[in-house]
Amino acid sequence: MSETLTFARAITEGLRSALESDPKVLVMGEDVGRNGGVFRITDGLQKDFGEDRVVDTPLAESGIVGTAIGMALRGYRPVCEIQFDGFVFPAYDQITTQLAKMHYRSRGRLQVPVVIRIPYGGGIGAVEHHSESPEALFAHTPGLRVVSPSTPQDAYDMIRAAVASPDPVLFFEPKGRYWSKGEVTTGPYPSAQAAGTADVLNRARVARQGSDITLVAYGPTVATALKAADTLAAEGTSAEVVDLRSISPLDVTAVADSVRRTGRCVVVHEAPTFLGSGAEVAARVSEECFYSLEAPVLRVGGFHAPYPVAKLEHEYLPSVDRVVDAVDRVLAH
Amino acid sequence: MPHTQSGEVTGEPEVVPADVTPLVQLVSPTGERVVEPDNATYRSRVDHLTSEDLRALYRDMVLTRRFDDEATALQRQGELALYAQGRGQEAAQVGSAYALAPQDYVFPSYREHGVLQTRGVDPVDRLRLYRGADHGGWDPAAHNVHLYTLVIGSHVLHATGYAMGVQRDGAVGTGDAARDAAVVTYFGDGATSQGDVSEALVFAAVNNAPVVFFLQNNQWAISEPTSRQSRAPLYQRGEGFGIPSVRVDGNDVLACYAVTAEALERARSGGGPTFVEAYTYRMGAHTTSDDPTRYRERAEEDYWGRRDPIDRVAALLRAEDGWDDAWAADLDREADALGERLRTEVRALGAPPTTTMFEHVYATEHAQVAAERAWFEEYENETSEAAR
Numbered sequence: 081m082s083e084t085l086t087f088a089r090a091i092t093e094g095l096r097s098a099l100e101s102d103p104k105v106l107v108m109g110e111d112v113g114r115n116g117g118v119f120r121i122t123d124g125l126q127k128d129f130g131e132d133r134v135v136d137t138p139l140a141e142s143g144i145v146g147t148a149i150g151m152a153l154r155g156y157r158p159v160c161e162i163q164f165d166g167f168v169f170p171a172y173d174q175i176t177t178q179l180a181k182m183h184y185r186s187r188g189r190l191q192v193p194v195v196i197r198i199p200y201g202g203g204i205g206a207v208e209h210h211s212e213s214p215e216a217l218f219a220h221t222p223g224l225r226v227v228s229p230s231t232p233q234d235a236y237d238m239i240r241a242a243v244a245s246p247d248p249v250l251f252f253e254p255k256g257r258y259w260s261k262g263e264v265t266t267g268p269y270p271s272a273q274a275a276g277t278a279d280v281l282n283r284a285r286v287a288r289q290g291s292d293i294t295l296v297a298y299g300p301t302v303a304t305a306l307k308a309a310d311t312l313a314a315e316g317t318s319a320e321v322v323d324l325r326s327i328s329p330l331d332v333t334a335v336a337d338s339v340r341r342t343g344r345c346v347v348v349h350e351a352p353t354f355l356g357s358g359a360e361v362a363a364r365v366s367e368e369c370f371y372s373l374e375a376p377v378l379r380v381g382g383f384h385a386p387y388p389v390a391k392l393e394h395e396y397l398p399s400v401d402r403v404v405d406a407v408d409r410v411l412a413h
Numbered sequence: 414m415p416h417t418q419s420g421e422v423t424g425e426p427e428v429v430p431a432d433v434t435p436l437v438q439l440v441s442p443t444g445e446r447v448v449e450p451d452n453a454t455y456r457s458r459v460d461h462l463t464s465e466d467l468r469a470l471y472r473d474m475v476l477t478r479r480f481d482d483e484a485t486a487l488q489r490q491g492e493l494a495l496y497a498q499g500r501g502q503e504a505a506q507v508g509s510a511y512a513l514a515p516q517d518y519v520f521p522s523y524r525e526h527g528v529l530q531t532r533g534v535d536p537v538d539r540l541r542l543y544r545g546a547d548h549g550g551w552d553p554a555a556h557n558v559h560l561y562t563l564v565i566g567s568h569v570l571h572a573t574g575y576a577m578g579v580q581r582d583g584a585v586g587t588g589d590a591a592r593d594a595a596v597v598t599y600f601g602d603g604a605t606s607q608g609d610v611s612e613a614l615v616f617a618a619v620n621n622a623p624v625v626f627f628l629q630n631n632q633w634a635i636s637e638p639t640s641r642q643s644r645a646p647l648y649q650r651g652e653g654f655g656i657p658s659v660r661v662d663g664n665d666v667l668a669c670y671a672v673t674a675e676a677l678e679r680a681r682s683g684g685g686p687t688f689v690e691a692y693t694y695r696m697g698a699h700t701t702s703d704d705p706t707r708y709r710e711r712a713e714e715d716y717w718g719r720r721d722p723i724d725r726v727a728a729l730l731r732a733e734d735g736w737d738d739a740w741a742a743d744l745d746r747e748a749d750a751l752g753e754r755l756r757t758e759v760r761a762l763g764a765p766p767t768t769t770m771f772e773h774v775y776a777t778e779h780a781q782v783a784a785e786r787a788w789f790e791e792y793e794n795e796t797s798e799a800a801r
Contacts, residue, residue, distance in 0.1 A: 132580075132581055137616070138612070140616075142570065142609055143570060143616050146567065146569075146571060146574060146612065147571075147573050147613075147616050148574060149574060150570065150572060150573060150575035150576070150577070151575065151578040153571060153575055153578075154574075154578025154579060154582070155582075173567070174609075177567065178564070178567050178571070183774075184772075184773050187548075187769075187773055188772065189549075189552055189553060190553060222782070245776075245777065246776035247776050282780065329780040330780065330781065332780065333780075
């Protein structure tokens with residue numbers, strides 16, 4: 081079945097499909113029940129699946145993730161909602177110290193298939209702690225998968241794949257894209273594979289083909305990169321856009337295949353560039369594509385300053401103009 | 414007042430220290446049954462225990478003590494990286510674990526050697542972590558005992574979540590003794606200050622989760638006395654969350670059995686969580702890296718030495734004609750054999766193959782782990798060929 085859905089609704093439908101297909105799947109978090117979550121992602125789910133499967137939790141993030149680990153040890157597949165990016169840190173210890181290492185320290189005897197959904201990123205005029213991009217902090221921890229969809233179809237396919245994964249998955253939802261719309265083919269998992277989007281938790285996708293430069297992005301900045309590619313096309317530059325989908329693992333092969341053809345690379349993300357995931361992409365590109373590179377890899381992202389007040393966020397966030405500026409500098413080599 | 418929360422010791426020992434009432438006690442430190450109106454319901458919970466049960470409890474306590482002594486010696490010989498002694502806490506651990514049903518599930522901290530003994534976790538497996546040969550060491554499903562957790566208090570949330578899973582499985586309140594299950598989690602006085610423990614109490618309380626919070630107050634969190642963790646008696650912590658709470662003499666194995674049996678019954682029948690404070694003493698150091706002479710008085714250790722939980726069971730057995738010299742001699746030999754086995758088999762635990770460091774990082778393939786492993790295997794092959 082195919083229908084036009086918002087990004088937000090695609091996640092809702094993905095969760096609904098997961099809850100329908102496996103009685104062990106649970107949704108838990110603050111206000112996810114009658115309220116449907118502050119972004120309404122879980123809207124209607126408690127009514128349809130009951131309070132035992134769509135669980136309003138106490139207001140305690142470490143408690144949410146810590147009890148989700150315990151439920152996973154009992155055979156459940158909890159999908160936790162963290163209300164906003166900046167509120168995940170009370171759970172950081174449980175995520176990095178317990179969740180990430182349980183399978184490893186038990187030598188594979190225990191599995192903790194917990195999904196942690198985090199609305200992240202800026203651009204919606206929010207107050208402090210409501211616009212951050214902490215994905216690199218989790219991608220640096222072995223044992224976690226860290227992904228971020230950029231389209232409604234990927235949002236649907238990737239939440240289904242995340243729930244089905246035996247590994248813990250940090251699922252970063254670009255909240256600025258919640259209201260964007262697209263055609264979404266829904267259906268029982270794994271119909272997504274049949275639709276040709278196999279392995280959405282591991283493989284990047286080429287969002288736009290081009291020949292002069294590779295723009296690498298994920299989550300909210302894929303749209304920025306695509307707009308930049310439009311602008312560049314008008315100036316006669318053909319930009320390829322690679323949507324990583326996953327930050328851990330990183331699909332180095334897909335990025336390198338593109339950069340070997342274009343010889344140039346710019347990475348775009350909202351998180352601060354210093355020690356961000358773009359730094360890893362740049363390092364891998366320099367290792368894999370050294371003899372194909374015509375110019376250094378540049379990064380466009382947030383600055384090494386706390387996320388600013390909303391009235392300054394559009395100067396802080398990587399804009400189309402800043403991406404085009406970086407491309408111009410790369411092309412000048 | 415023989416002992417206060419600040420660790421101060423004055424005067425002669427009393428049967429029940431003045432500052433720890435109320436306290437459930439069924440056997441006095443000298444081995445006599447304590448019969449009071451207050452403890453009638455708990456007395457009724459041990460009525461069915463025979464002298465054979467008492468000997469089984471005694472055996473697990475003695476073997477736990479021997480395990481502790483051998484492990485400490487192995488660490489001193491450089492055979493273990495570290496060891497956390499459980500000496501003095503055998504009654505709290507063995508008594509509580511003796512009340513468990515097979516389908517119940519345990520989340521220990523890292524000092525619950527007596528619980529593992531009673532649950533049947535292999536003694537050599539219990540030392541793999543401390544040997545530096547494994548981060549876990551046993552199969553949690555084999556005995557329904559989760560792995561040790563070294564970060565203080567984190568597992569108390571896991572236990573609570575597990576109990577919420579038990580609820581969803583419909584394994585609570587069915588009245589089927591073989592089906593209804595509960596979860597017990599062990600933690601210490603220091604852990605009560607962790608936010609995760611408070612969050613676990615909140616989650617357990619509002620969900621009515623079938624979990625028993627078994628706090629062993631052994632008076633010391635490394636060098637900090639309980640007075641640095643709380644100004645109120647710790648059993649009251651549970652009450653503050655609306656959870657039935659009880660303080661028990663942690664050196665009285667029967668009292669620990671009785672309060673845990675009551676708590677488990679409440680949990681399994683759908684009555685929700687219970688908070689137990691077992692008032693006991695860490696007779697050894699925090700770990701083999703710790704030197705308690707830096708922060709506590711010899712007189713205090715002597716006071717608790719006179720209240721050794723193992724001596725108490727021996728005195729009770731003798732008083733009630735449950736002691737048998739031939740049986741005791743057999744137990745000595747069993748303990749000796751345990752020591753010998755540990756000395757031999759723990760020393761033989763070598764390093765696992767180097768590539769195990771790449772195994773089970775993920776349950777499904779992860780490109781970076783796979784690439785690094787492939788590189789490392791090639792690197793090892795090249796360096797070993799070069800060495801030839």
